[in-house]
Amino acid sequence: MASDSGHDDARYLAGSPVRIAILRALDRNPRRPASLTDAVDATRTTVQRILAGFRERRWVVKRDGAYHVTPTGERVHAAYEDLLSEIDRGDRYGRFAADLQRAGAAFPAAGLETGDLTAATDRDPLAALDRVVELIRDTCGSDVRAVSPIVTTQYNEAAGAALDAGAEIELIIDREVLETSIAEFGPATDRALSDEGATVYVSAEPIEYGLFRYDDVACVVAYDERNNPRCAFETTDETVVEWADERFESLVGAATPLSTVIRESSVTQE
The missing domain is CATH 1.10.10.10 (Winged helix-like DNA-binding domain superfamily/Winged helix DNA-binding domain)
Structure with missing residues (x-):
């Protein structure tokens, strides 16, 4: 002390x-x-x-x-210079880290040492969402693992383009996202069920942050309390990549394949 x-x-x-x-x-x-x-x-x-x-x-x-x-x-x-650098880092990454902490993501603090942050601003409120869409579109031929707490037209169109280009996509959503997808994005939901390149899982627990993994890149997306994407942090840092893979495996282990959820829902309705 x-x-x-x-x-x-x-x-x-x-x-x-x-x-x-x-x-x-x-x-x-x-x-x-x-x-x-x-x-x-x-x-x-x-x-x-x-x-x-x-x-x-x-x-x-x-x-x-x-x-x-x-x-x-x-x-x-x-x-003192180290302290100034840390304060500057806190100013740049504070919202991102706070939103992930609120979501219980247990993001590794050491992961903030490297990487690029795209943050939404009053002038550009869709900056983080647009960056994730850009990343999805760039995954031609890659194996993609993703977690999303929202469904949007932009995400669906980017995922469709990636599948058309040969990408293999594994996606985890929660039940609220599934209900929205069925109600508002029927064709995209149908493709998720029928396309051999797409594998979708449904989490029984709410998802409050996003993950996007392909090649050696990990992108972590922080959302605010209204589920608006606020920050997209992308890096090749091994600490973050390993954390993202572990989080994905943990969520998959507790999730149910989309086809099973749809089938069980149909039986219940009958």
């Missing part, structure tokens, strides 16, 4: 962008105060005061008129 003095020093460094700018500049090369004044666009008085604060904390030493970062100062600077 950090000491009170450590907390005070962290607050001191974060308290002014000029302080981190000076530490960053010194970490590259030793400098004299006049050189720092030009580099960080601050007054000489401000620079001298900050250098005094750094010397008090033993982050820098003065030698031959120039200020040098100490090993402790180097470590403080590196840790």
Whole structure:
């Protein structure tokens, strides 16, 4: 646990962008105060005061008129830059991670180290959906494994095009999606039953996030509380690919083939 003095020093460094700018500049090369004044666009008085604060904390030493970062100062600077990077990552991936956490997806945090994120915005609310559709259309001849909590015209058309191009598709949906598909997308449901390239499973439990796997790519789709696709994260990172495959296998193991669900439903109705 950090000491009170450590907390005070962290607050001191974060308290002014000029302080981190000076530490960053010194970490590259030793400098004299006049050189720092030009580099960080601050007054000489401000620079001298900050250098005094750094010397008090033993982050820098003065030698031959120039200020040098100490090993402790180097470590403080590196840790602060890492913190800034993590905060930036949280800003970019926060919604994605939060929506998956709400859905109970247990997404591996290490997976956010690499990958591309497409996020819906007020200006482009369909950005994530459009990216997933693009990925589906690009799977010509590939084996595809997918999980979806929604059914849309765009998804159905993209899947149909992929099947026409020779793709093999395994898809997991939940019962609510199946009911919507039967009621609003009859031809697509019929094709899912008859096309040898398509295998559809129905989960008895609600599905709240999306997966899309083909070749060495894993795409994870986060949805908001209204089931709107908000973020599509795609990567070839092995951690995420393995997680996606494990999630798919787990969901398949608890799901029922579409043909069985339809047959049982027909018997019940009779």
